[in-house]
Amino acid sequence: MADNRVCITGRLVDAVQLRYSPAGVPIARLLIEHESRQVEAGVERPIRFRVGVRAAGAVLAPEAGDWPPGTAVTVEGFLARARQRDGDSRLIISAERISIAAGDANHRE
Amino acid sequence: MPEPPQIARVAVPGPLPEPLDYRITAAVPEPGARVRVPLGRRQVIGVVVATATHSELPTRRLRPLGELLDDTAVLPGELLDLTLWAAGYYHHPVGEALTSALPVRLRHGYPAQYTRETVWRLTDTGRDTPPDTLAARAPRQAALLARLQSLGSLAAAHFPEAEGDWRGGLQRLVERGLARAEQVDTPGLIEGHDDGGDRPTLNNAQRDAVDAVRGAEGFAPLVVEGVTGSGKTEVYLHAIEAVLAAGRQALVIVPEIGLTPQLVDRFARRLAARIAVLHSGLAAGERLDGWLAARDGVADVIIGTRSAVFTPLARPGLILVDEEHDASLKQQDGFRYSARDLAVVRAQRLGLTVILGSATPSLETLHNMRLGRYRELRLPQRAGGAAMPRFRLLDVRGRPLRDGLSAPLIEQMRAHLDDDGQVLVFLNRRGFAPVLLCHECGWVSECERCDARLTYHRHDRRLHCHHCDHERPVPRACPDCGSVDLRPVGQGTERLAEAIEAAFPDTAMVRIDRDSTRRKGAFERQMAAAQRGEARILLGTQMLAKGHHLPAVTLVAVVDADQGLFSADFRAPERLAQLIIQVAGRAGRAERPGEVAIQTHHPEHPLLQLLVHAGYRRFAEDALLEREAAGLPPYTAMALLRAEAVDEAAPREFLDAARAAGPEGTRLELLGPVPAPMERRAGRVRAQLLVRAPSRRHLQAGLKRWLPGVAALPQARRVRWSIDVDPADML
Numbered sequence: 127m128a129d130n131r132v133c134i135t136g137r138l139v140d141a142v143q144l145r146y147s148p149a150g151v152p153i154a155r156l157l158i159e160h161e162s163r164q165v166e167a168g169v170e171r172p173i174r175f176r177v178g179v180r181a182a183g184a185v186l187a188p189e190a191g192d193w194p195p196g197t198a199v200t201v202e203g204f205l206a207r208a209r210q211r212d213g214d215s216r217l218i219i220s221a222e223r224i225s226i227a228a229g230d231a232n233h234r235e
Numbered sequence: 236m237p238e239p240p241q242i243a244r245v246a247v248p249g250p251l252p253e254p255l256d257y258r259i260t261a262a263v264p265e266p267g268a269r270v271r272v273p274l275g276r277r278q279v280i281g282v283v284v285a286t287a288t289h290s291e292l293p294t295r296r297l298r299p300l301g302e303l304l305d306d307t308a309v310l311p312g313e314l315l316d317l318t319l320w321a322a323g324y325y326h327h328p329v330g331e332a333l334t335s336a337l338p339v340r341l342r343h344g345y346p347a348q349y350t351r352e353t354v355w356r357l358t359d360t361g362r363d364t365p366p367d368t369l370a371a372r373a374p375r376q377a378a379l380l381a382r383l384q385s386l387g388s389l390a391a392a393h394f395p396e397a398e399g400d401w402r403g404g405l406q407r408l409v410e411r412g413l414a415r416a417e418q419v420d421t422p423g424l425i426e427g428h429d430d431g432g433d434r435p436t437l438n439n440a441q442r443d444a445v446d447a448v449r450g451a452e453g454f455a456p457l458v459v460e461g462v463t464g465s466g467k468t469e470v471y472l473h474a475i476e477a478v479l480a481a482g483r484q485a486l487v488i489v490p491e492i493g494l495t496p497q498l499v500d501r502f503a504r505r506l507a508a509r510i511a512v513l514h515s516g517l518a519a520g521e522r523l524d525g526w527l528a529a530r531d532g533v534a535d536v537i538i539g540t541r542s543a544v545f546t547p548l549a550r551p552g553l554i555l556v557d558e559e560h561d562a563s564l565k566q567q568d569g570f571r572y573s574a575r576d577l578a579v580v581r582a583q584r585l586g587l588t589v590i591l592g593s594a595t596p597s598l599e600t601l602h603n604m605r606l607g608r609y610r611e612l613r614l615p616q617r618a619g620g621a622a623m624p625r626f627r628l629l630d631v632r633g634r635p636l637r638d639g640l641s642a643p644l645i646e647q648m649r650a651h652l653d654d655d656g657q658v659l660v661f662l663n664r665r666g667f668a669p670v671l672l673c674h675e676c677g678w679v680s681e682c683e684r685c686d687a688r689l690t691y692h693r694h695d696r697r698l699h700c701h702h703c704d705h706e707r708p709v710p711r712a713c714p715d716c717g718s719v720d721l722r723p724v725g726q727g728t729e730r731l732a733e734a735i736e737a738a739f740p741d742t743a744m745v746r747i748d749r750d751s752t753r754r755k756g757a758f759e760r761q762m763a764a765a766q767r768g769e770a771r772i773l774l775g776t777q778m779l780a781k782g783h784h785l786p787a788v789t790l791v792a793v794v795d796a797d798q799g800l801f802s803a804d805f806r807a808p809e810r811l812a813q814l815i816i817q818v819a820g821r822a823g824r825a826e827r828p829g830e831v832a833i834q835t836h837h838p839e840h841p842l843l844q845l846l847v848h849a850g851y852r853r854f855a856e857d858a859l860l861e862r863e864a865a866g867l868p869p870y871t872a873m874a875l876l877r878a879e880a881v882d883e884a885a886p887r888e889f890l891d892a893a894r895a896a897g898p899e900g901t902r903l904e905l906l907g908p909v910p911a912p913m914e915r916r917a918g919r920v921r922a923q924l925l926v927r928a929p930s931r932r933h934l935q936a937g938l939k940r941w942l943p944g945v946a947a948l949p950q951a952r953r954v955r956w957s958i959d960v961d962p963a964d965m966l
Binding site: 147148149150151153180182183209210 | 671673674675676691693696708709710711712715716718719720721722723
């Protein structure tokens, strides 16, 4: 019952806004757009959705703030409720690692 | 021949309402002298209140008086009587009241002596000995002898730290019989002198006020009601000069926040007088020196905070209370006296003039003026032709605020800065933010011991409770849900400073609040930078707002006027109005006209409307009508019986019992008990019972009959309780 792993690739909808909590922990909330083709019941179909990502702690490299919108990133982490308040069941990905996706045409070193 | 007294009545420290009787075994002490007496198993220091021939108790049951610490009264009769009167009026144990009136050194049994310093003088031989005769073998002694011969005397102050072993050198001179060392009293007074600087010409109103003060005879309570910048201090200085010319002393009482080095400096540059300064920041020895100097008539002018009202005066001539409306003139714990009210009582007992000064007189004082008890001296114009500031209410409803600053305010600040003006931004809340909130679950940082939120202080990365001493580091994650996304909510001066720096990155700013001035001398340095105009934006709490002369300020911005509009305390509107007028008074005090911008979510609020369009006096008249309609002071008299305990039920049980013990036949009206507005504070639960009577006389008579029974209640032993007569703060 303790399994909760997600690995997903998507493009940044907006630039990353990095801020710091009062205790000095870096925090960012970002939105990525995923686009792929997946097989469902033997039929290949397009999959497209947006999902929120929360990145807290040393998950994001400091240069993440310079990534332009549209940058393709790979997010690894687990699913969590967006807010801990009752009755709010929206999910987001709490990231443990965010990296530039391999072969991203928009991103040049 | 009358029978010699056998009994000494002694006020001892502790919660005893009356003095205790002791048997005189040897010398008869004078009332006002300190004695050591046995109390339980301890020996304590008490003050003799009176001597008597008989006690109500059989003599054999009385314990003997111990050592006499003073041959004569340390406390003059007048001051002893005043303190006893105050203990009665405020229903406070007489020993504790007397303790408050004595400097701490005297409380601890230290002799009533000035600080002494060694002074070296020449002997006759020393005067006739040429220094050259010593020069060959003892060059240091030769130099010291030469210095003594030219100066007449030497003391430690003549030698900077680095100047070698001068003390040893002088000692050798003493051994050679060339000099002698003497112990000299050094009361540490400031030697004021008229530096001949140009005196502002008095305008008509100022001259009338000065004439009225000079012409006053006997007990004369005068209220100098002068708009901010009207030159009240100039009137004070003229009044004090007249008192000094008559060979009398002046006692000047100011609120803590107003006793600044600038004020003392202004007095010292103007008055040819020896000035003693008394405040809580002094070392025990300095405080005693000032007190003794006033008692012995060595000091001519005594400037002090609240407790200075208990300074003995050898040649009393005038008592002056500046900013008489200020709440800090009322002691808020222990012996809860009002320094302003006691100043008036004292002046009455001494038959003196007493001046109460303010730009915003308290409603009590205005009421007394209307009844003709106090004489009104108005200074309706600003001195030197400065114009009154223009007010503008900034409606911030629905407007985006950037860390508390609205766009119109930022624009107005920019306009003043571009025009070479200075801007004062006022926010009466220190720290970064008053609340730390978890963005995910809504947890807020609360004090464990109080019903209060912890304030986030960014600089030290800590959370502080502003109501008790509790503090702790900022948590890394929410203690409830584990989220690290904690967010500061609301504005304190620390946050506002960042916002202003972001909006005006090239403008020098200084922030003045209790946190930024913690280091010794920091306040003086920052204030000097503000006054010299190096800092163009001044941001601060009331510390910055009150009483300071900041001639270059052209715009005063009140960031949040809403804080005081909806308080449970019936005095809150009065306090808010006074604060706004005081802050606004910083604007345009020199030749440039000033503006005052007030940000509010309630621009239609009658208090703000009246204050801005009709002025403080109109506001106060309306407020007095409301007080009269609601049966509140000054139309009635009030006291507050407070109780607190760790045990949650105990305060309520005590107050219920106190209420039930309410005596028949008095005019006391008991309202409550109710929980205190902040029910839990520093780990104690607090409740209060409001006592109201038609007049002070009825209140006093009623309390006198009621309180002894209250003190004797069994429930009283389970709580800490106090009675606050004429409470300044209902919370």
